[in-house]
Amino acid sequence: MAVFTLGMGLFHGMKQIENIVKRISFKCCCIIFGIGLILLFAPKTVSGIQDIGPYLSQDYETVTGKPNYIGSMGKKWREQTIEINQMELINTRDIAWENRDKTLEIKYLPRTKYVMSIRAVE
Known part of the structure; x- marks a missing residue:
């Protein structure tokens, strides 16, 4: 949309x-709006x-520990923030309530910090 x-x-x-x-003001507004969106x-x-390379080769980074903070899953925007070992990760799958207090092993993409898998360890 920005490039268009x-x-x-x-x-x-x-x-x-x-x-x-x-005409000139509309062209200027389009240019400013396009640059702003970019x-x-x-x-x-x-x-x-x-992150496409690590995703295709399944070369995920792993972090293990008890989460300091687990945000709520939104109703419209299905994401939640997980803070573990002073690192914020973005999760799109809801974590079961019984696993929230356990030690978790989380595999995530290195740059975007999107969670690929969560496993309870104990």
Whole structure:
């Protein structure tokens, strides 16, 4: 969406807008909005692309310990934060209540910190 908006601002003629001031201001708004979206989403996109290799080769990093904090699973946005050994991980699967106080072994992607598997150890 960001690249599309930026491209529209840079390359589209916008001949259907007859007023030249409106045409130029709309092009400037598209360029500014496109650059803003790119800057907003670039860090997550780059780290997600860098995690494709470890995901395909199943080269996950592992952390073991008791979680300091387990956030609640949202209703609309199905993610929760797990803090373990001073590291915040992003989990998309709900952890069973009986496993929340146990020592957990968590495998995650190295750059995005997305959890791939959780196993209770005890």
